[in-house]
Amino acid sequence: MNRYEIRLSGAGGQGMILAGKILAEAGVMVDNLNISQSQSYGPESRGGASRSEIVFDEDQIDFPKVIKPDLLVCLTQESFDQYGSDLKSYGVIIVDSRIDISAVRQEFKDNVYQLNILDLAARKIGEEISANMIVLGVISRIIQNKIPVEFIKKAIIEKVPPETIDINMEAFDLGFDLKLDKRSYIYGRI
């Protein structure tokens, strides 16, 4: 597997940093795969901008941060505005459906998948904070030939509080089953 770069962005409290850690832990389970995971955040524990980055590579990882993402997730308008135009030409952008993406760069129009992650989390799971598990489900589907789904599930079980495993798994499955068609503007709203 060549170098693969993921950037997760959102607001503090949306669990992007935990999601990054889980992806990295899952990567540890894959033999001969190197991982670098980093994050940036403000002084707030809740709110404020938050960003988590994961780099996978079978070769040695020289530069440890994302250079140009293969996969970008934006859960807030602010994060989309900041990172939405930084992507590999064949990359994927997962954007929450509340975000106005009209300003997306022409060349990335076909790369954007808009999914109603936050609404789903609030309505189906009852906790907007589980949006990160829906995101992990979506990502897991995209990278399943790189990191097996069961490794990510195992990492979730290890990382979340035991009493929340069920609800987190439910959210993960919900994300995994979301259709990633380009018309997911519509699909995502279900």
Add this chain to the structure above:
Amino acid sequence: METEKYLRMDKLPHIWCPGCGHGTILNSFIRAFTESDLDQDKTVVISGIGCSGRATGYLNFDTLHTTHGRAIAFATGVKMANPNLNVIVMTGDGDGTAIGGNHLIHAARRNIDLTVILFNNQIYGMTGGQFSPMTPPSDMATTAPYGNIDQNFDLAQLVEGAGGTFIARGATFDPRQLKRLYLAALKHKGFSFVESFSQCPVSYGRQNGSGDAVEMLKSQKKNTVDFKKWQQLSTEKKQLLYPLGILKEVDSPESEYTVRYKKIIAKANQEGAL
């Protein structure tokens, strides 16, 4: 003489000025240590900077002459690293209440088993007579040429408020009481603190017209009273006199810091620990 084995005789005479009270404190400490059953080889004496800081050089133990104000912080490290050691701190009023005041209150708060002897001569002597947090208001100092406007600490109350479990005050005019206080402090399990009034005829006395050492000792005696008598005094009179003796003694070895840390070690080694 038995006391001589606790002194580095080849380092004497000491550098303290004629009439200085610090030698009396050192003398009383050695007599107290001689009467204690503490092991000389298992005792570390730690000092900071200033006239009091030089005490460690004359004492025949493992001795550590540290940076200004930090003796208690170094001592905390020594004691935690090896709780079997008796750790004694000798500090001054500038060293221990100004630059080192934070360490004093926090060591008291932890109730770590240190014996702190604070040489209080109410002045920065070694640097030539600047005012310290223990210099009374209106006194003269080289940095208070128009008189001191700072309030001084009531040290015993400060350390009590911070959580010290043994607090005493003595004065160089009564070396026998000083010895008794040091002995009790050495035996106490927990943070013990003995404020020790000392006279500085050179850097303090000359600026304040206090007379020679004998005059200053007489003033000490005049301004102090035994704690038991002090308790009987009216509120007004209490404010005019410093009580001497053991002012507070709480016997609770279980609350001592290294003892409590041992319980942490046990907890961390239980099954299912973090």
Add this chain to the structure above:
Amino acid sequence: MKTKIFKPEKRAVLLQGDQAVVEGALAAGVEFFAGYPITPASEIAEGFARELPKIGGKFLQMEDEIAGMAAVVGASLAGKKSITATSGPGFALKQENLGFATMVEAPLVVVNVQRVGPSTGLPTSPSQGDLMQTRWGRNGDQEIIALAPASVAESYELTIKAVNLSEKFRQPVVLLLDEVIGHLREKIYLNDSEEIEIINRKRPTADQDPKSYLPYQQTDDLIPPMADYGSGFKYHTSGLFHDQSGFPDGKKETAKLMQDRLHNKLHNNLEQIIFYQKDIRNDDRVAVLSYGSTARTAISAVNTGRKDNLKAGWFKLQTVWPFAEREVAKLAAQVETIIVPELNQGQLIREVERAVAGQARVLGINSYAGELIKPEAIRDLMEEVL
């Protein structure tokens, strides 16, 4: 000293750089930590708070950075391998007692996970701005050893080396991480402790008579045997210049003798202290010289550049102090240009220029507002000079 410590068949774990410091220190025999919370080094304190009591070691959260440094010196004198951790503002506060540790030759390690300064600066962003503070932050002339890991694996490996060097040379050692390395999570392979070389300080021999013990003896190797407090030697330790007995004598000759010994005990043994890695081919015309997280950028730029046949190589310092003067001079004779990327306004480059002494062109790339240098920036400069 063994250099190859990591073996891929060992247990794979995901660790943060800060956690790897804790693991490395424990592997090296550290039993004492005292410190104060500060971003981005708090994870190190948290790790020791959790792990040290498990081995009967001691963790102390002190009232301030100064006290943390003081307590570590005290614990070292009481015979324990000791460590503290901080970031730039706390490192500034620790300087006086770090100088004291140098003066009394107390082995210990100070970790500085660098963030952007001056002052409170950018607490959660990386920097290499404390390089010169590490070298010259204290009053007076003095040597210091400082190692700078560039990865999580190296944070583990170099922490072990830092503890070993401190014990071997009775010398405080600084471990310079930066926010990126401290917070980075990477997959590393932890090894079994028996594979690690552990160095313990030289203590007086069993037949040493306490009466004739000289705590600062002028030995052949210039490193005096160190007695633990409480072991019966009853010796004096002072931040004043002292003679072999440990007592100050106020003589200028004593001060000179001691300063020379403190300097020479390291400079006579540079080959044991200076670690570096390099990949310079015979026909490379440019070398990128770096340390810490910046080395990751440098190596990335060189490796991708070579795919396009750029004649470039890299040289990574693991020991930043004492500076690898001889090695850099040799490098300068080999290549035409040395690029020095740094997360500051240009600190190491001064040392490089001094060592290069005109033999090669020296160019800096600097980022000092909290962003890593991108490989592109180095690539562009390499192309420009080639």
